[in-house]
Amino acid sequence: MQQLSRRRxxxxxxxxxxxxxxxxxxxxxxxxxxxxxxxxxHLTPKTAxxxxxxxxxxxxxxxxxxxxxxxxxxxxxxxxxxxxxxxQMRIMLLALPLAFEHGTALDRFGARAMTDLTAERRxxxxxxxxxxxxxxxxxxxxxxxxxxxxxxxxRLDVARAMGLAPICRGS
Amino acid sequence: MSWYLQPxxxxxxxxxxxIVGSGAGGAMAACTLAEAGIEVIVVxxxxxxxxxxxxxxxxxxxxxxxxxxxxxxxxxxxxxAGGKALGGSTIVNSGLCFRTxxxxxxEWNDLSDGAFADVDAYYATQDAVEEVMRVVDTPDxxxxxxxxxxxxxxRKLGWAEGNIRRNTPTCSGCGQCNNGCPVGGKYSVDxxxxxxxxxxxxxxxxxxxxxxxERGQIYGKLVDGGKFSxxxxxxxxxxxxxxxxxxLLDSGLVQHKHNVxxxxxxxPVISTIAYLPxxxxxxxxxxxxxxxxxxxDEGILYETNPTIPGGFSALPGHGSDWCxxxxxxxxxxxxxxxxxxxxxxxxxxxxxxxxxxxxxxIDADRVRLLASLRHAARLWFDGxxxxxxxxxxxxxxxxxxxxxVDEIASPDTPASRIITYSSHPQSSCGIGRATDSTGQLLExxxxxxxxxxxxxxxxxxxxxxxxxxxxxxxxxRLAERLGGSHKPLTASS
Numbered sequence: 001m002q003q004l005s006r007r008r009x010x011x012x013x014x015x016x017x018x019x020x021x022x023x024x025x026x027x028x029x030x031x032x033x034x035x036x037x038x039x040x041x042h043l044t045p046k047t048a049x050x051x052x053x054x055x056x057x058x059x060x061x062x063x064x065x066x067x068x069x070x071x072x073x074x075x076x077x078x079x080x081x082x083x084x085x086x087x088q089m090r091i092m093l094l095a096l097p098l099a100f101e102h103g104t105a106l107d108r109f110g111a112r113a114m115t116d117l118t119a120e121r122r123x124x125x126x127x128x129x130x131x132x133x134x135x136x137x138x139x140x141x142x143x144x145x146x147x148x149x150x151x152x153x154x155r156l157d158v159a160r161a162m163g164l165a166p167i168c169r170g171s
Numbered sequence: 172m173s174w175y176l177q178p179x180x181x182x183x184x185x186x187x188x189x190i191v192g193s194g195a196g197g198a199m200a201a202c203t204l205a206e207a208g209i210e211v212i213v214v215x216x217x218x219x220x221x222x223x224x225x226x227x228x229x230x231x232x233x234x235x236x237x238x239x240x241x242x243x244x245x246x247x248x249x250x251x252a253g254g255k256a257l258g259g260s261t262i263v264n265s266g267l268c269f270r271t272x273x274x275x276x277x278e279w280n281d282l283s284d285g286a287f288a289d290v291d292a293y294y295a296t297q298d299a300v301e302e303v304m305r306v307v308d309t310p311d312x313x314x315x316x317x318x319x320x321x322x323x324x325x326r327k328l329g330w331a332e333g334n335i336r337r338n339t340p341t342c343s344g345c346g347q348c349n350n351g352c353p354v355g356g357k358y359s360v361d362x363x364x365x366x367x368x369x370x371x372x373x374x375x376x377x378x379x380x381x382x383x384x385e386r387g388q389i390y391g392k393l394v395d396g397g398k399f400s401x402x403x404x405x406x407x408x409x410x411x412x413x414x415x416x417x418x419l420l421d422s423g424l425v426q427h428k429h430n431v432x433x434x435x436x437x438x439p440v441i442s443t444i445a446y447l448p449x450x451x452x453x454x455x456x457x458x459x460x461x462x463x464x465x466x467x468d469e470g471i472l473y474e475t476n477p478t479i480p481g482g483f484s485a486l487p488g489h490g491s492d493w494c495x496x497x498x499x500x501x502x503x504x505x506x507x508x509x510x511x512x513x514x515x516x517x518x519x520x521x522x523x524x525x526x527x528x529x530x531x532x533i534d535a536d537r538v539r540l541l542a543s544l545r546h547a548a549r550l551w552f553d554g555x556x557x558x559x560x561x562x563x564x565x566x567x568x569x570x571x572x573x574x575x576v577d578e579i580a581s582p583d584t585p586a587s588r589i590i591t592y593s594s595h596p597q598s599s600c601g602i603g604r605a606t607d608s609t610g611q612l613l614e615x616x617x618x619x620x621x622x623x624x625x626x627x628x629x630x631x632x633x634x635x636x637x638x639x640x641x642x643x644x645x646x647x648r649l650a651e652r653l654g655g656s657h658k659p660l661t662a663s664s
Contacts, residue, residue: 063491063495064495081238088525089524127489138565146485149484150228162501167454
């Protein structure tokens with residue numbers, strides 16, 4: 001059997017470590033997601049879980065606004081919104097949560113996907129999105145908030161709690 | 172029985188004139204031509220609006236083009252709103268009716284080799300349009316809390332201001348114009364112009380999306396499945412400043428090099444939201460009832476902005492503290508600075524399913540939008556004692572003084588940070604550029620553009636009444652060409 005040179009041994013070792021690390025990170029990023037409650041046409045368990053996490057971060061259940069941003073009513077509204085936009089836009093809107101889920105790899109949060117982080121780390125991670133000053137991150141953050149602006153914030157109970165209940169004096 | 176038709180399955184039809192789109196331009200063209208004795212078919216992609224709907228979410232998904240997600244490429248990228256319903260954008264606009272400024276009309280005549288050279292006749296037509304559309308000043312009693320805060324602040328500063336004229340004769344002050352008026356108080360074109368066209372013999376098809384055209388023929392699909400084709404001696408495109416050039420380019424009937432789709436103006440708007448503690452801003456009244464014209468020389472017009480829950484999602488923050496800020500939305504006033512832009516945008520051939528709109532804002536417009544933020548800060552801080560002001564800039568905090576706004580919205584702020592939107596795309600098939608003085612395409616006979624796309628440049632104000640005026644004039648010219656005798660435009664009793 002041919003003996004490995006020291007250089008080749010080191011190269012193989014570094015290569016194998018890199019492959020294993022990447023595989024580990026990839027597996028952690030793949031994650032697993034709970035089955036959806038309710039009938040969804042466009043949201044997958046993964047995209048729904050991501051929207052739910054961000055929704056709860058924006059509108060937690062202990063706030064003065066009713067419900068929470070990640071509840072099933074809001075997710076159903078997001079699903080409906082996805083059904084109404086054109087296919088191109090749908091792809092973009094479904095890619096949006098993925099940027100948040102896997103953006104951890106570009107931050108200091110490493111291998112774990114966002115939904116796999118502890119609650120504290122997840123809040124810390126999303127906090128960094130909310131404070132982003134670079135234009136791309138700020139635009140993605142605003143896009144995400146706008147999704148909830150068109151869904152959660154348009155719920156009648158939420159509009160009322162904001163002091164913006166529809167007013168009609170009759171015809 | 173409805174006055175419009177929703178075909179249950181495949182169909183073919185023909186008429187002398189086929190009009191694609193039933194908004195401000197298409198409805199006016201249909202009424203004018205039908206009453207001149209010309210056989211007309213109107214084809215509308217959207218459906219008839221159900222007045223039971225109230226929520227913004229429903230409205231955006233059902234009544235807006237591309238479910239409200241039509242956006243431009245370029246910097247800054249901006250949403251470009253448009254209606255998709257029987258009645259087009261008149262169903263979802265705030266019913267604002269500004270007359271065409273004389274300076275704009277003069278510019279149009281320069282650009283179009285005098286298409287509207289008889290200025291008196293133009294304004295006489297506009298008078299008639301206003302009468303038919305039931306345009307009146309918003310009475311003080313219909314000003315919302317937002318309008319009153321806007322007015323009081325402007326008056327305190329001594330700025331030129333006024334109540335906006337609107338086509339909302341039986342408005343009950345719901346503030347829901349943009350969701351489709353839930354009480355029928357807005358006199359959108361489905362109230363008179365389209366029914367008048369039908370009474371004069373026109374046929375109006377809804378739920379019919381036109382996907383291709385050639386000279387004398389349009390083809391498309393029904394929203395509920397099935398397909399249709401309609402032939403006509405003349406095709407009139409009234410699908411708006413995005414839809415009209417898009418159809419022409421996607422069908423290969425014209426090439427972009429022939430100026431179809433070029434010269435698009437988006438007339439961007441930038442919002443500021445101001446927290447006025449202790450004031451009730453969310454009160455019954457007009458969706459948008461007050462304007463400020465102090466900065467018209469800078470190309471900036473301020474209008475009270477519709478206060479909608481989702482509009483607050485851009486405020487910085489998250490979590491319980493943020494929700495606390497949002498719970499004060501009923502005490503927040505909003506204004507929108509609408510600029511008369513000079514940027515030449517483009518509608519291009521579609522790539523995929525959405526419209527392909529390109530708009531790279533030129534420096535003069537960027538500077539204008541930023542100036543409009545700084546003026547608005549003065550309005551709210553100096554005129555109304557605001558506690559904080561939110562600016563339409565990515566990454567901006569809630570500002571607590573004019574000095575802070577001057578720093579954050581400084582003239583060197585890049586366009587990529589600006590959060591703006593468009594509700595008034597115009598002039599993408601402008602007369603003098605892509606069409607002649609009758610609205611006929613320069614390169615294809617018997618195809619006309621009669622809608623906002625035909626405006627030689629942008630109005631600089633909400634264009635509804637200008638679009639109707641130009642459409643009436645172009646439709647009269649077409650009626651004469653086809654041997655019809657158009658009747659004077661008068662309001663029905």
